[in-house]
Amino acid sequence: MNQDSPFSAAAPVLVPMPAERPYTYAVPEGMRVVPGSIVRVPLGPRQVAGVVWDGGADPVDARKLRPIEQVFDCPPISRDMRRFVDWVAQYTLSPPGMVARMLLRAPEAFDPEPWTEGIQLTDRRPDRMTGARERVLAAAADGFAWTRSGLAHAAGVSSSVIDGLREQGVFETVMIPPRPVVPAPDTSYAAAELMPDQRAAADDLRAGVEAGDFRVTLLDGVTGSGKTEVYFEAVAAALEKGRQVLILLPEIALTHAFLERFQNRFGTKPAEWHSDLPPRMRERVWRQVAEGTVKVVAGARSALFLPFKELGLIVVDEEHDPAYKQEDRVFYNARDMAVVRAHIGGFPVVLASATPSVESRVNAVQGRYGRVVLSSRFADAALPDLRTIDMRRSPPARGGFLSPLLLQRMAATLEKGEQSLLFLNRRGYAPLTLCRACGHRFGCPVCSSWLVEHRFRGQLVCHHCGHTERRPDACPECGTLDHLVACGLGVERIAEEVVAHFPDARTIVLSSDILGGVRRLRLELEAIANGDADIVIGTQLVAKGHNFPNMTLVGVVDADLGLANGDPRASERTFQLLSQVTGRAGRTGKKSLGLLQTYQPDHPVMQAIVSGDSELFYEREIAERERTGLPPFGRLAGIIVSAPTRAEAEGHARGLRLAAPNASDIFVLGPAEAPLSLLNGRHRFRLLVHGERRADMQGFIKAMLAAGPKVRGQIRVQVDIDPQSFL
Ligand code: ADP
Numbered sequence: 001m002n003q004d005s006p007f008s009a010a011a012p013v014l015v016p017m018p019a020e021r022p023y024t025y026a027v028p029e030g031m032r033v034v035p036g037s038i039v040r041v042p043l044g045p046r047q048v049a050g051v052v053w054d055g056g057a058d059p060v061d062a063r064k065l066r067p068i069e070q071v072f073d074c075p076p077i078s079r080d081m082r083r084f085v086d087w088v089a090q091y092t093l094s095p096p097g098m099v100a101r102m103l104l105r106a107p108e109a110f111d112p113e114p115w116t117e118g119i120q121l122t123d124r125r126p127d128r129m130t131g132a133r134e135r136v137l138a139a140a141a142d143g144f145a146w147t148r149s150g151l152a153h154a155a156g157v158s159s160s161v162i163d164g165l166r167e168q169g170v171f172e173t174v175m176i177p178p179r180p181v182v183p184a185p186d187t188s189y190a191a192a193e194l195m196p197d198q199r200a201a202a203d204d205l206r207a208g209v210e211a212g213d214f215r216v217t218l219l220d221g222v223t224g225s226g227k228t229e230v231y232f233e234a235v236a237a238a239l240e241k242g243r244q245v246l247i248l249l250p251e252i253a254l255t256h257a258f259l260e261r262f263q264n265r266f267g268t269k270p271a272e273w274h275s276d277l278p279p280r281m282r283e284r285v286w287r288q289v290a291e292g293t294v295k296v297v298a299g300a301r302s303a304l305f306l307p308f309k310e311l312g313l314i315v316v317d318e319e320h321d322p323a324y325k326q327e328d329r330v331f332y333n334a335r336d337m338a339v340v341r342a343h344i345g346g347f348p349v350v351l352a353s354a355t356p357s358v359e360s361r362v363n364a365v366q367g368r369y370g371r372v373v374l375s376s377r378f379a380d381a382a383l384p385d386l387r388t389i390d391m392r393r394s395p396p397a398r399g400g401f402l403s404p405l406l407l408q409r410m411a412a413t414l415e416k417g418e419q420s421l422l423f424l425n426r427r428g429y430a431p432l433t434l435c436r437a438c439g440h441r442f443g444c445p446v447c448s449s450w451l452v453e454h455r456f457r458g459q460l461v462c463h464h465c466g467h468t469e470r471r472p473d474a475c476p477e478c479g480t481l482d483h484l485v486a487c488g489l490g491v492e493r494i495a496e497e498v499v500a501h502f503p504d505a506r507t508i509v510l511s512s513d514i515l516g517g518v519r520r521l522r523l524e525l526e527a528i529a530n531g532d533a534d535i536v537i538g539t540q541l542v543a544k545g546h547n548f549p550n551m552t553l554v555g556v557v558d559a560d561l562g563l564a565n566g567d568p569r570a571s572e573r574t575f576q577l578l579s580q581v582t583g584r585a586g587r588t589g590k591k592s593l594g595l596l597q598t599y600q601p602d603h604p605v606m607q608a609i610v611s612g613d614s615e616l617f618y619e620r621e622i623a624e625r626e627r628t629g630l631p632p633f634g635r636l637a638g639i640i641v642s643a644p645t646r647a648e649a650e651g652h653a654r655g656l657r658l659a660a661p662n663a664s665d666i667f668v669l670g671p672a673e674a675p676l677s678l679l680n681g682r683h684r685f686r687l688l689v690h691g692e693r694r695a696d697m698q699g700f701i702k703a704m705l706a707a708g709p710k711v712r713g714q715i716r717v718q719v720d721i722d723p724q725s726f727l
């Protein structure tokens with residue numbers, strides 16, 4: 001820590017703005033700041049919290065600088081974390097200030113949590129005993145400090161009884177330190193009895209944690225093989241070494257079941273970190289992570305930017321999940337950045353998945369990552385029997401979307417008192433509404449997309465910008481009444497068909513836009529797990545990680561849906577999603593079935609899934625990526641230029657293209673109008689930069705941006721390194 005010596009006259013401070021470098025501030029006499037100190041500084045007319053950064057301050061006359069106003073009473077941001085911020089900024093081509101902004105998202109946490117006033121029993125006894133007083137003394141006899149109202153409540157008396165005792169000196173006033181948001185996990189609380197292959201995998205991960213150096217291990221195990229139980233052993237090993245642990249989950253708000261499993265293993269829940277956390281809780285978690293009181297955080301991708309005091313392990317669960325990619329301001333993939341964070345911190349990272357990303361698989365094959373495999377389900381639960389339904393041969397009835405074969409199986413499942421899941425990755429009722437009289441199509445006024453009908457809510461909604469309008473009765477174009485038709489299908493429409501076939505079944509529709517939000521979703525998921533539903537119709541929300549013991553049939557309504565969208569990862573995504581969703585079936589040993597409705601039963605993805613041979617898929621996909629130089633054998637970056645007019649966007653994008661430097665290992669495609677050519681009123685053009693594996697993409701793009709036209713007015717240029725979306 002020899003570098004973290006205090007700054008004297010002036011210090012560099014990184015502020016949470018699109019700042020390319022730290023700004024220099026004067027350090028007033030008597031103030032002590034070190035790299036990592038969180039400080040309050042003036043910025044224009046405002047005051048902001050920033051972080052004292054590394055390196056020398058600019059050689060300017062300190063008297064001309066504005067002074068640091070205050071150093072917060074907060075543990076400094078560690079050197080590892082500062083290096084991480086710089087690294088992420090460089091890699092994603094984002095201003096370091098914007099990355100620091102993600103680190104400083106809990107402003108109230110920079111001041112210590114206040115102590116609260118409490119009372120504690122002394123040796124004095126009251127002058128006279130009453131029933132109420134006796135109850136209070138009994139409740140407080142444990143000798144711990146209580147809050148006045150807490151003790152009154154526990155003893156079932158009014159606060160005045162306690163005040164009376166306090167006046168007599170039976171209680172004295174004490175200050176109670178802030179309570180931890182969660183108790184410390186107990187690694188010996190309930191260790192699972194692992195099966196031999198699980199044991200071997202857990203020992204492997206444990207050894208990595210005990211060695212305490214950087215390494216990446218891919219924990220590759222079929223759905224239901226017990227990956228969670230296994231990586232909990234790595235978590236235990238890290239805790240035993242006194243280190244903190246971060247577990248990243250793709251949909252934290254929904255992983256109630258995960259928190260409970262953690263509690264069953266460690267006797268307490270981990271701290272949570274995600275966008276639904278109440279602000280006060282966020283602040284307490286942030287602070288206690290910084291102080292080292294919180295030992296384990298289960299969180300969404302943004303938890304990577306928590307100021308851990310002594311992080312010793314990161315687990316990325318469902319590492320292939322696209323939700324790890326943030327596409328807002330700083331575009332980053334939390335899975336990849338977790339590996340970077342571990343590398344900087346010199347500790348291990350575990351990537352867990354039943355369907356690893358092609359990138360991680362290749363890294364494992366090439367020996368950069370270790371790989372631990374669990375090839376069978378726990379307790380011999382059989383994987384579901386998987387088959388395709390050829391929709392050309394067994395088409396649905398007119399106006400319907402469910403093949404008679406699937407409906408038959410649903411009826412049989414219902415008969416047995418077991419659950420079915422119908423999966424369709426499309427929210428709402430129908431993706432397009434048109435007028436049968438004049439052909440008018442309902443489009444978003446500010447995006448180049450159709451409005452999706454949400455019939456339950458009576459609304460038409462743009463899924464890109466959120467624009468919402470009431471579904472009218474008459475066509476706004478020609479005025480004809482009652483001639484609007486829904487085209488295509490969404491989960492609500494499937495629900496309509498299901499209810500028509502099975503009017504007595506208990507049917508639930510689940511998608512992320514459910515009324516009542518996350519809380520309602522949790523309740524519904526619990527209800528399903530408890531068997532309080534017969535047929536569940538859901539989007540990818542239900543595909544992920546849930547354990548539904550009585551679910552024995554999974555029907556994929558449109559298995560082809562994700563295949564034809566021009567995305568280089570279309571096959572991979574489809575394979576992963578379909579494997580995950582069919583993996584919901586038969587998790588407790590009952591015989592189970594997965595049916596994929598498809599018009600392309602011979603497609604390699606369908607074949608790989610029904611054969612149960614994922615190697616088949618990976619081998620083919622890896623060979624294909626290698627042949628085409630796509631990730632991880634080559635590198636991609638997207639550049640999205642947007643502007644209020646099409647001409648401006650196109651002109652700027654063309655200018656950028658012309659500014660591309662010469663390089664033998666990188667070439668630029670485009671510009672082309674983006675598939676989503678209008679978003680929120682902005683016209684969009686895309687460039688795609690394609691480089692060889694070792695190409696300096698960042699250097700190339702930086703040079704291109706520097707030599708390109710000046711970004712002026714309303715034009716925006718967004719760089720997306722390792723893009724997941726090509727819209
Ligand atoms: P995965 O994450 O690989 O899909 P899980 O960790 O969710 O698998 O395990 C599937 C189910 O099997 C869970 O209900 C889990 O509690 C149970 N399970 C797995 N391994 C064990 C074990 N060794 N002892 C008891 N239960 C286990």
Ligand code: ZN
Nearest residue numbers: 444447462465
């Ligand atoms: Zn829109």
